[in-house]
Amino acid sequence: MTASTDGPVRNIAESAELLLEVRNLRRCFGGLVAVDAVNFTIRSGRIKAVIGPNGAGKTTLFNTICGQLAPDAGEICFEGRRITGWPPYRIARLGLSRTFQNLSLFDNMTVLENVMIGCHPWTHAGLVSSVLRLPWQQREERAIVAAARAQLEFVGLAAHADVQVGGLSFGKRRMVELARALATRPRLLLLDEPASGLNTKETEDLAASISRIRDSGITVLLVEHDMSLVMDISDEILVLDYGRPVIDSDPVTVRNDKNVIAIYLGGDFDGAPH
Amino acid sequence: MKRRGTVFALFAYAAIMIGIQLLATGTGHEYYLTQLIMTAYYTLVVLGLCLVMGYAGQISLGHGAFFALGGYTSAVLTTLDLNAQAATPLGRALLHIGVLMSRQSLYGEELTSISPWVAFVAAILLTVVVATLIGYPTLRLHGHYLAMGTLGFGLIVYRLLLGTNFTGSADGISSVPPWQLLPNLVISGSSAHRVPNYYVAWTLTGAALLVILNVVHSRTGRALRSIHGGERAANAMGVNTAAQKLRVFVLSAALAAVAGSFFTHYNAAIGPSEAGVMKSVRYVTLVAAGGMANIWGVLIIGSLLTFLSLRGCFGSFDHAVFGSILILIMTLTPEGPLAPLAAVVRSAWRRLRRRSEQIPGAADDSID
Numbered sequence: 001m002t003a004s005t006d007g008p009v010r011n012i013a014e015s016a017e018l019l020l021e022v023r024n025l026r027r028c029f030g031g032l033v034a035v036d037a038v039n040f041t042i043r044s045g046r047i048k049a050v051i052g053p054n055g056a057g058k059t060t061l062f063n064t065i066c067g068q069l070a071p072d073a074g075e076i077c078f079e080g081r082r083i084t085g086w087p088p089y090r091i092a093r094l095g096l097s098r099t100f101q102n103l104s105l106f107d108n109m110t111v112l113e114n115v116m117i118g119c120h121p122w123t124h125a126g127l128v129s130s131v132l133r134l135p136w137q138q139r140e141e142r143a144i145v146a147a148a149r150a151q152l153e154f155v156g157l158a159a160h161a162d163v164q165v166g167g168l169s170f171g172k173r174r175m176v177e178l179a180r181a182l183a184t185r186p187r188l189l190l191l192d193e194p195a196s197g198l199n200t201k202e203t204e205d206l207a208a209s210i211s212r213i214r215d216s217g218i219t220v221l222l223v224e225h226d227m228s229l230v231m232d233i234s235d236e237i238l239v240l241d242y243g244r245p246v247i248d249s250d251p252v253t254v255r256n257d258k259n260v261i262a263i264y265l266g267g268d269f270d271g272a273p274h
Numbered sequence: 275m276k277r278r279g280t281v282f283a284l285f286a287y288a289a290i291m292i293g294i295q296l297l298a299t300g301t302g303h304e305y306y307l308t309q310l311i312m313t314a315y316y317t318l319v320v321l322g323l324c325l326v327m328g329y330a331g332q333i334s335l336g337h338g339a340f341f342a343l344g345g346y347t348s349a350v351l352t353t354l355d356l357n358a359q360a361a362t363p364l365g366r367a368l369l370h371i372g373v374l375m376s377r378q379s380l381y382g383e384e385l386t387s388i389s390p391w392v393a394f395v396a397a398i399l400l401t402v403v404v405a406t407l408i409g410y411p412t413l414r415l416h417g418h419y420l421a422m423g424t425l426g427f428g429l430i431v432y433r434l435l436l437g438t439n440f441t442g443s444a445d446g447i448s449s450v451p452p453w454q455l456l457p458n459l460v461i462s463g464s465s466a467h468r469v470p471n472y473y474v475a476w477t478l479t480g481a482a483l484l485v486i487l488n489v490v491h492s493r494t495g496r497a498l499r500s501i502h503g504g505e506r507a508a509n510a511m512g513v514n515t516a517a518q519k520l521r522v523f524v525l526s527a528a529l530a531a532v533a534g535s536f537f538t539h540y541n542a543a544i545g546p547s548e549a550g551v552m553k554s555v556r557y558v559t560l561v562a563a564g565g566m567a568n569i570w571g572v573l574i575i576g577s578l579l580t581f582l583s584l585r586g587c588f589g590s591f592d593h594a595v596f597g598s599i600l601i602l603i604m605t606l607t608p609e610g611p612l613a614p615l616a617a618v619v620r621s622a623w624r625r626l627r628r629r630s631e632q633i634p635g636a637a638d639d640s641i642d
Contacts, residue, residue: 066510092512104510106503108567109496117500121512123493127521130492131485137492144493184512 017044018080019188019219020065020096025074027057027064034060036243038074042188042236047210047220049230052240053263058223059101061240062192065221066098067091078188093121097186099177101193101223105165111176112161115148118183151179155209171202178209182218189213191222195229207233231255239263280487283570284480291476295469307472308463309584313577314475315537318482320560320576321569322529325486327558328567329495330522331502332413336424337530338553339431340401344531345538345548346435347397349447351388352539360386377451390453390461390539397535398528405527406520413519416505420523428554435546446545453539461539471540478536482529486569489522498522499567552593559596563603565610575611 020042027035035057042048050058063069065076067088075084083091097118106114123144129137152158155175160168165176174194181189191210195203207229214220224230230237230251237254239246241263247254254260298306323337352375359365360374365386368374373392379385388396412423435441442448452462460467461474489495497518500508509515538544547553560579564572579599582588588595607613 068506068510087514088506088509089512089514092510098510100507100510104504104507106500106507108503109499113496113499117496117508117511117513120493120497125493127489127494127525130494131488133488141492180511 018042019044019078020221021077022061022065023075023077025061025064025076026072027060027069028072034243035064035071035240038240038243038245040238040245040248042219042221044187044219045214045217046235047214047222047233048236048238049234050221050223050238050240051225051227051230052246055242056240057243058240059192060243062098062190062223066096066190092184095121095185095187096190097181097184097188098190099174099181099192099194101196103170103173103177105173105176105180107164107166109165110162111157111165111168112145112148112152114165114176115151115179115183116144118151118180119144119147121184148179148183151183152176154182154212155179156205170197171199174198174202174206182213186218188219188221191220191224193223193225195224195226203229280491284484287480287483291473291480295472299469304465304468306585307468309581311468311471311475311540312537312584313581314472314479315533315540316557316580317573317577318479318533319530320557320564320572320580321479321482321486322526322533323557324561324564324566324569324572325489325498326523326526327561328565328569328572329490329502330498330519332519332523333418333421333558334424334523334526335421335551335554335558336408336428336431337527337557338551339424339428339549340405340527340530341534341537341553342431342435342544342546342549343401343404344397344534345544346441346447346534347400347531348390348393348535348538349450349544350441351393351396352390352451353447353449354387356386356388357384375451379449387451390451394453394532394535397531401527401531402524405524409520409523409527413523414516420519424554425551428549428551432546432549432551435549441546444546446543447538448543450538450542450544452542453536461536463540463542475536475540478532482532483569483573489525490569494518494522502567556596559600563600563610565607565613568610568612571610571612 018041022038022040025035025038026033038057038061040048050061052058060069064071067083067086067090070085075082077083078091078094078096081094083094083096106117109117123140125137125140149158149161152161155178157172157175157179160172165173168176174197178191178194181191194210195206198206203226210220210222210233222230222234234251236249237251238248239254239257239260246259246263247257249257294310295307298304298310319337319341323334326332326334356365356374360369360376365374369376369386372389374386375389376384376386408423408427409420412419435446436444452460452464452467454460455474459470459474461471463471489498497508497513497515500511500513501515501519505515534544534548560576561572563579564575566572579596583592583596603611
């Protein structure tokens with residue numbers, strides 16, 4: 001009796017907090033099928049990781065969700081709204097932000113200015129109000145600087161605000177990208193291999209930052225090769241192989257799954273698990 | 275703060291312009307002002323192009339054509355013979371409200387044509403429409419499609435002007451009337467109006483400078499620079515890159531048309547060479563020589579080189595000199611010849627401030 005009343009109630013609760021839905025997604029490059037029949041969902045307040053060997057289609061999946069690539073089939077819904085085929089800037093304005101695997105900072109700008117660009121989706125000043133320096137444009141400009149500084153504070157780069165971004169170490173530049181993505185005030189944050197190129201200490205800091213981001217109410221989807229990081233912080237893991245989903249479950253189940261072990265270790269035990 | 279620096283620089287700009295005029299008049303070289311007036315209008319084009327090239331990272335090889343479009347629109351409309359139309363009731367009404375204007379032609383006859391103010395507005399509107407038509411398809415693509423599109427556009431405009439009787443073919447249009455800006459301020463090439471025209475030209479360029487500086491130090495300016503820094507990332511951060519590029523390209527084309535319109539009234543004539551591809555290449559060269567994303571550098575280097583060229587200092591080696599200057603600047607100081615100088619000034623300023631900070635209360639102005 002209790003089970004039958006519990007069931008529907010929980011289902012409604014779950015569907016209400018469904019943030020991203022990916023259905024039957026497919027993307028090819030010529031004859032190569034990079035992503036095929038991928039189905040998954042992300043619920044609010046979770047950290048979900050996408051893992052898989054090189055070439056499994058993880059970054060293609062990301063680029064398709066963000067609108068950088070158009071899918072060949074399937075659909076993507078963000079907060080119940082179908083965003084398939086939308087241009088990236090419109091998706092970003094909905095509250096979906098990202099970082100890039102190989103870093104894509106604006107090297108011609110300072111650290112602070114880079115993060116200020118992140119404030120673009122929730123600000124409005126256009127050409128005319130800027131030329132006339134209208135009072136509300138000036139107020140907005142101050143709000144942008146304050147918000148950008150707050151994000152730099154969060155990632156621990158407040159002291160570097162006014163240096164050219166190209167002058168920072170790789171690890172710090174990764175953090176600038178994170179701050180820039182957070183400055184968009186996202187509800188879903190996509191991190192493409194955030195730990196690649198970071199040393200152990202930096203990776204630990206990153207793990208702490210990601211957990212704090214989740215605790216502040218931002219849902220996180222990440223692609224990552226660092227298994228210890230993934231296992232530590234993820235609530236759910238989706239494993240891809242040759243563009244197809246293998247398993248989508250919690251870390252413990254994934255760790256013990258025979259198929260996952262076979263994919264990563266190839267059946268013989270002479271390779272490290274990544 | 276940045277703002278205080280800008281205000282100071284604008285005061286310096288005004289002071290230098292007044293100084294040059296007083297010097298030229300005082301030393302009996304007032305005829306230099308003629309080239310300086312033309313320099314101001316060409317510099318206006320270069321400053322507008324700087325916004326597109328230096329900040330948004332898009333190359334336009336059509337700014338000569340936009341300048342010509344503005345100039346020719348003014349020239350054609352203000353030299354139209356509308357004597358017959360002016361006799362109708364509608365014509366009389368338009369004459370009364372100032373849309374039409376009567377004047378004595380060269381042969382002493384009464385000639386009615388469109389007022390320079392109306393022609394000026396028409397020139398800007400036409401340029402905005404044309405720039406949108408060219409920019410819309412080419413700026414949606416990544417890469418140098420704008421350069422290709424505008425190069426083709428420039429060639430077409432040049433050939434059309436050269437081959438159309440309506441625009442005076444190779445001779446262009448002369449006897450463009452003076453433009454009565456204010457009751458006692460006329461845009462005209464006669465030497466009696468030289469000094470006021472000098473101030474009109476450089477005030478116009480100064481106003482454009484202020485507009486461009488305000489754009490650069492704003493959300494829009496940042497968005498433009500982010501497009502230059504990485505279009506894909508800019509898009510992912512919510513910047514509608516195609517729309518931003520188009521808007522700034524149209525603004526910059528409109529500035530070129532404004533310059534062309536004033537220039538044509540000042541010279542009382544315009545010819546097809548203004549639309550020539552070499553002119554457009556010249557503008558691009560001047561932006562590069564000034565340091566690309568460096569408004570003040572582009573202003574100083576652009577106006578200096580333009581003035582020397584107009585004075586004929588480079589003789590028949592004009593293009594060669596420009597080419598050499600570009601190569602030298604690109605290899606020696608890619609950020610513009612003023613960048614090393616600015617670095618020296620900045621470090622001296624910082625040293626000065628550090629010294630004044632040691633005296634308590636001496637420096638409480640916060641500098642970003």
